[in-house]
Amino acid sequence: MTSMNFTQKDPPQWLLDFWKEIDDKTFGKGFDCLADDAVCNLGVADWHGRNTIRDNLRQFIDRGFTAHHDVVEYWDGGSIKMFHGKVRMTFDDKSLPVVRPTMAHFFYMDQNDPSKVSRWLGAVGPTEF
Template sequence: MDTMSFTKKDPPKWLLHFWKEIDDKTFGDGFDCFVEDATCNLGIADWKGRETIRENLRAFIDTGFTALHDVTEYWDGGSLKVFRGTVTMTPDDRAHPVVKPVMTHFFYMDEAEPKKVRHWYGSVGPVAF
């Protein structure tokens, strides 16, 4: 069994930059927070590699909406970073409603490069009932 202490902090620049890349639909160097062979389990996704994560998120956002991520709470446990927030999802088709699902994400940092993410577990939603 492991024990870990967490400190509530302001969200780090790397995390805000990552979300901004998605929100702005630029998908650029904000993804450099991941090691090259990072893994992402976001909902049912099981993506391997930084470029696969980037391209799959781009494809998801390109399904017809704009996202705006808001980090409500960020906790730093050293090798594990946890945050919760909301994402406002505005459909391109204004006939559909704007939704604001809750997010919870766990970022396990890389042992060799502790400033980079090795494994991302995320949960968003539900977006509708």
Template structure:
């Protein structure tokens, strides 16, 4: 059994910069928060490596919508960071509705470089019923 203490704090700059890269569709240095060989399990997706994470998120966002991520809560547990928020997904097609699914994400930090995310596990949704 593992016991971990979490502290609710303001979200760190690395997290806000990462979401901003997605929201602005710029795909740049915000992804540097990930270790080069980081893993991501986002819903049914399984991506391995920082560049695969960046590339696959770009492909997903480029399916016809703009995202805006809002942080609702951020909990720091040292090696594990927990984020909860809402993403507003605005379709490029104005005839489609805007949706605001809830997100929950777990960021497991690298044990050697504590400033890098080693593993990201998250869920978003549902985006429709």
């Protein structure tokens, strides 16, 4: 069994920059927080490599909605960071309502470079029942 202490903190700039790249649909330097060989398991996604993660998120976001991520709480456990938030999803199809599903994300920091995320596990939603 492994135990770890977590401290609630303000979200770090790298996390805010990461979400801003997604919200602004720019997908640029904010993704530098990911290690080159990072793995992302976001819902059913199993993406390997920073550029693959970036490209697949771009394709997902560009499928008819704009996102805005809000940080509700951020917890720092050293090698693992946890984030809870809400995402406002505004659809291009104006007949669809804006939704604000809850998100939970775990960021495992790279052992060789603790400033980089080596694994990202996340879940969003559901968007409706």
